[in-house]
């Protein structure tokens with residue numbers, strides 16, 4: 135399995151590192167526009183191979199997409215991250231052009247590739263890849279829900295004073311500060327609804343902290359996060375590489391599912407060798423349905439700023 139990661143910055147390098155450490159891929163190609171940067175990151179990572187015990191070959195290139203030819207999966211992390219005080223949506227002006235250009239180069243060299251979109255505003259960037267790549271819709275997957283769900287579980291474990299391995303939960307809808315929908319009604323501790331253990335105040339704390347998870351880290355770090363984003367992407371790449379058929383919330387093109395069409399939004403899906411094997415239809419409460427529709431409205435407005 136050959137994987138290309140475009141953007142050798144914080145998220146791209148973290149993603150390449152986690153993929154290599156899990157030892158399920160033969161090759162990872164890092165691509166960046168900054169001269170020598172991807173080559174340097176690849177060499178540094180390769181020098182951890184004997185220390186960390188992996189055999190994945192990591193190479194880097196400055197914009198030579200012929201080196202990415204025959205990739206099974208490509209991850210797009212190229213573009214600018216937000217700074218404290220910004221929203222993800224404010225990145226559209228610069229990142230849309232980058233994502234469109236990168237997609238064209240990837241598809242030219244790997245016509246059967248499955249693309250995982252990470253660059254922000256992610257739901258809109260995933261939509262852009264659908265509109266410009268010519269790839270079938272099962273081959274374009276936006277990464278947001280996997281990360282947001284991990285942050286949800288982190289906050290649930292904190293509020294429950296429980297180990298993270300005890301908790302389960304999922305976040306759907308938009309990958310934005312306001313449009314995220316942590317499904318508290320379905321979150322559990324060892325199969326028992328968390329609502330049995332948490333006060334309303336604590337439930338609200340978990341929801342609000344999950345939604346601003348990215349903004350909280352951006353404020354602390356001065357730029358956005360990379361470890362959990364990289365790990366989340368590696369889980370998705372592994373689900374494809376190993377045909378795991380894992381259920382992961384991802385930003386996918388909807389065609390009537392959850393009452394929406396012609397929009398990419400986070401919904402649970404089975405991820406396997408074909409990319410998206412199936413969108414999973416779960417029952418939402420009336421309140422959750424209304425929040426999902428509200429998130430869709432906001433993402434649709436941002437999508438309206440795209441020029442194809």
Ligand SMILES: NC(=O)C1=CN([C@@H]2O[C@H](COP(=O)(O)OP(=O)(O)OC[C@H]3O[C@@H](n4cnc5c(N)ncnc54)[C@H](O)[C@@H]3O)[C@@H](O)[C@H]2O)C=CC1
Pocket residue numbers: 140141142143144145146165166167168171211212213214215216225229232235236251252253254256277278281309357358359360363
């Ligand atoms: N979907 C999600 O859950 C997450 C999304 N992000 C997004 O991922 C993106 C990357 O974030 P970081 O890695 O922190 O940024 P970064 O600045 O560390 O890395 C971005 C890299 O992209 C490269 N780049 C820019 N234009 C390029 C092009 N045309 N071709 C190839 N490479 C190009 C830059 O040289 C840089 O090395 C941002 O848009 C950020 O908002 C970050 C975390 C989570």
Ligand SMILES: O=C([O-])CC(=O)C(=O)O
Pocket residue numbers: 215216222254281347348349352358359363
């Ligand atoms: O917060 C950001 O801008 C980056 C991101 O999407 C995240 O970490 O969730």
